[in-house]
Amino acid sequence: MIEIANVSKIFTGxxxxxxxxxxxxxxxxxxxxxxxxxxSGCGKTTLLRxxxxxxxxxxxxxxxxxxxxxxxxxYRRPVNTVFQSYALFPHMxxxxxxxxxxxxLDKPSAEIKATVDQMLELVRMTPMADRKxxxxxxxxxxxxxxxxxxxxxxxxxxxxxxxxxLDFKLRKDMQLELKRLQSETGITFVFVTHDQExxxxxxxxxxxxxxxxxRQIGGPRDIYDHPAERFxxxxxxxxxxxxxxxxxxxxxxxxIRLPSxxxxxxxxxxxxxxxxxxxxxxxxxxxxxxxxDGAALPGTLANVVYFGTDTHFHVDLDGGAxxxxxxxxQPGTAQGWSVGDAVTVTLAPGVGQxxxx
Amino acid sequence: MSDAAATRTARxxxxxxxxxxxxxIFAASGPLLIVLVYSFLTPGDYGGILxxxxxxxxxxxxxxxxxxxxxxxxxxxxxSIFWRSIKLSLLTAFLTFVxxxxxxxxxxxxxxxxxxxxxxxxxxPFWTNLLIRTFAIMELIRAEGAINSVLLALGxxxxxxxxxxxxxxxxxxxxxxxxxxxxxxxxxxxERFDFTLVEAGYDLYAxxxxxxxxxxFPLAKPGVIAGSILVFVPSLGAYVTPRVLGGGxxxxxxxxxxxxxGAGRNWPLGAALSLTLLAIVMVALILYVRAAGNEEVRHG
Ligand SMILES: Nc1ncnc2c1ncn2[C@@H]1O[C@H](COP(=O)(O)OP(=O)(O)OP(=O)(O)O)[C@@H](O)[C@H]1O
Ligand SMILES: [Mg+2]
Numbered sequence: 001m002i003e004i005a006n007v008s009k010i011f012t013g014x015x016x017x018x019x020x021x022x023x024x025x026x027x028x029x030x031x032x033x034x035x036x037x038x039x040s041g042c043g044k045t046t047l048l049r050x051x052x053x054x055x056x057x058x059x060x061x062x063x064x065x066x067x068x069x070x071x072x073x074x075y076r077r078p079v080n081t082v083f084q085s086y087a088l089f090p091h092m093x094x095x096x097x098x099x100x101x102x103x104x105l106d107k108p109s110a111e112i113k114a115t116v117d118q119m120l121e122l123v124r125m126t127p128m129a130d131r132k133x134x135x136x137x138x139x140x141x142x143x144x145x146x147x148x149x150x151x152x153x154x155x156x157x158x159x160x161x162x163x164x165x166l167d168f169k170l171r172k173d174m175q176l177e178l179k180r181l182q183s184e185t186g187i188t189f190v191f192v193t194h195d196q197e198x199x200x201x202x203x204x205x206x207x208x209x210x211x212x213x214x215r216q217i218g219g220p221r222d223i224y225d226h227p228a229e230r231f232x233x234x235x236x237x238x239x240x241x242x243x244x245x246x247x248x249x250x251x252x253x254x255x256i257r258l259p260s261x262x263x264x265x266x267x268x269x270x271x272x273x274x275x276x277x278x279x280x281x282x283x284x285x286x287x288x289x290x291x292x293d294g295a296a297l298p299g300t301l302a303n304v305v306y307f308g309t310d311t312h313f314h315v316d317l318d319g320g321a322x323x324x325x326x327x328x329x330q331p332g333t334a335q336g337w338s339v340g341d342a343v344t345v346t347l348a349p350g351v352g353q354x355x356x357x
Numbered sequence: 358m359s360d361a362a363a364t365r366t367a368r369x370x371x372x373x374x375x376x377x378x379x380x381x382i383f384a385a386s387g388p389l390l391i392v393l394v395y396s397f398l399t400p401g402d403y404g405g406i407l408x409x410x411x412x413x414x415x416x417x418x419x420x421x422x423x424x425x426x427x428x429x430x431x432x433x434x435x436x437s438i439f440w441r442s443i444k445l446s447l448l449t450a451f452l453t454f455v456x457x458x459x460x461x462x463x464x465x466x467x468x469x470x471x472x473x474x475x476x477x478x479x480x481x482p483f484w485t486n487l488l489i490r491t492f493a494i495m496e497l498i499r500a501e502g503a504i505n506s507v508l509l510a511l512g513x514x515x516x517x518x519x520x521x522x523x524x525x526x527x528x529x530x531x532x533x534x535x536x537x538x539x540x541x542x543x544x545x546x547x548e549r550f551d552f553t554l555v556e557a558g559y560d561l562y563a564x565x566x567x568x569x570x571x572x573x574f575p576l577a578k579p580g581v582i583a584g585s586i587l588v589f590v591p592s593l594g595a596y597v598t599p600r601v602l603g604g605g606x607x608x609x610x611x612x613x614x615x616x617x618x619g620a621g622r623n624w625p626l627g628a629a630l631s632l633t634l635l636a637i638v639m640v641a642l643i644l645y646v647r648a649a650g651n652e653e654v655r656h657g
Binding site for chain 1: 551553554556557558559560561562563564567571572575576
């Protein structure tokens with residue numbers, strides 16, 4: 001639906017030229033909840049603004065349903081934005097804000113009224129239709145911003161960290177609300193966040209960005225379980241990195257040799273890596289301390305941290321590396337290890353992902 | 358809030374107001390009272406006043422009585438000066454808005470560190486003596502002045518255009534002199550303006566013109582209202598600019614009043630005219646603020 005092909009953006013300000021987007025290509029599908037995830041300054045907002053039309057790309061093409069967008073000014077693009085600061089018009093009421101886009105499209109007033117009522121309903125703001133935007137709470141402003149952007153029925157809705165100003169509880173509520181709105185309206189959402197948990201819970205697909213580049217695109221599970229490279233594995237969730245030797249790859253599986261000399265099978269990187277020294281990523285909750293099938297990594301328990309729902313075990317592996325495990329707590333039973341014990345970290349077959357670099 | 362607390366806030370409010378009220382009553386109303394009293398007295402033969410009650414001055418503001426026939430007619434000379442004053446002041450406010458709004462917008466959209474320099478450039482003329490600024494305009498528009506010389510040299514005109522001593526000259530002079538009074542308040546309201554609102558407007562299908570009309574202008578309106586009052590009021594009573602650029606041919610209210618206290622030797626008439634000027638200002642302000650307020654209610 002949206003095709004972004006080889007888009008680069010080089011800012012030439014007073015200082016040295018700065019490459020904010022470096023040859024980015026991505027296709028966003030119809031009715032998709034697509035998330036741009038990455039650390040601060042990686043170019044998420046820049047990419048969103050290129051789609052909205054506020055920034056001209058230095059190179060590359062942006063197409064919507066085959067139509068070239070780059071030549072169109074923002075007010076001709078069937079794309080609406082929910083701004084991070086909401087940018088509600090302070091001289092208008094809630095209802096007038098929501099009606100604005102429709103009025104600018106010169107829709108008949110009966111239709112405008114009907115749509116505004118429907119939108120107020122959708123974001124549950126009907127009782128506050130006639131309030132000024134300064135007379136409603138942050139969460140309500142957020143919903144008005146959403147309704148205002150949805151009212152003209154854009155083909156794509158762009159959301160730039162719309163939840164970042166909300167407190168934790170409201171944020172959780174709004175995440176569900178956004179998800180609901182997206183499935184009810186069937187509009188493609190392009191959502192920007194630097195919160196990995198938010199990205200994992202809400203998205204159909206996630207593009208992980210770093211330094212102006214998309215490093216990996218995939219579903220939440222895919223990205224979490226099978227990070228392609230160290231940056232992605234590190235940015236999303238907690239990860240243990242082990243220096244291992246790749247012996248051979250066959251399809252999705254790779255044979256590796258652990259530092260302890262044990263050989264085991266793990267997931268191979270998708271784009272193929274030559275045998276030799278590589279990095280293996282293991283999620284803390286995928287390994288186990290209680291033995292069982294798989295490759296064993298002996299070590300000493302260095303620290304135990306209780307987190308309520310789960311407990312973290314810090315193990316100093318023989319050979320020097322630090323490995324963190326996470327185990328869910330069961331009611332009534334205490335975990336059976338204490339600091340200083342000799343323990344064995346076990347990787348079941350198939351646990352662990354060989355990284356690209 | 359409890360009643361006692363309400364009374365307390367009301368009382369402290371009056372206390373806070375007291376100094377301002379004192380100044381207003383003694384410093385502003387005092388002289389005004391003297392003017393009011395003078396306007397009901399009889400002119401002295403060599404200026405000044407005689408302590409004899411008379412309503413002649415007020416009668417003479419709008420009417421004339423023929424010395425011989427005792428026929429009463431409207432004082433056309435005065436009325437045309439009233440009309441010129443109001444017309445030129447309105448036009449000045451309009452002209453300063455037309456030039457001041459884009460200027461203020463331009464400055465407000467510069468990077469933060471550049472804005473002060475631009476503001477300074479706008480304000481510097483304001484620090485220059487009014488007479489000097491007015492003579493500078495005179496230098497530009499007189500028959501042998503810069504504009505005519507250039508136009509003549511370029512062959513666009515064959516003989517100099519008479520600009521000096523016309524209403525146009527007064528208008529130009531006042532617009533030039535009062536422009537900063539329009540730019541400053543508009544800039545003040547635009548400076549706080551959140552320019553992502555402009556992007557939000559574009560994003561919601563508003564063209565440039567519509568963003569200007571529906572988003573930027575409504576939010577700059579308090580500045581525009583303040584600016585037009587700040588320009589209109591002193592324009593109405595302007596004295597130096599019409600004196601120099603109108604050359605004594607195109608009188609405005611300020612000149613007419615001065616005339617009564619000077620060569621005219623009719624202080625009571627001067628006092629009555631001064632109060633008329635004040636009344637025009639007040640009526641204009643009330644009408645204007647009310648119209649602007651209504652607009653506000655309609656557009657929310
Ligand atoms: N107008 C500009 N001129 C120069 N550099 C810019 C400009 N706008 C953005 N940048 C730079 O481009 C990079 C990407 O900016 P962008 O706003 O896209 O980051 P982001 O991923 O949205 O970050 P955040 O999560 O903090 O919002 C940043 O390093 C920023 O400093
Ligand atoms: Mg951003």
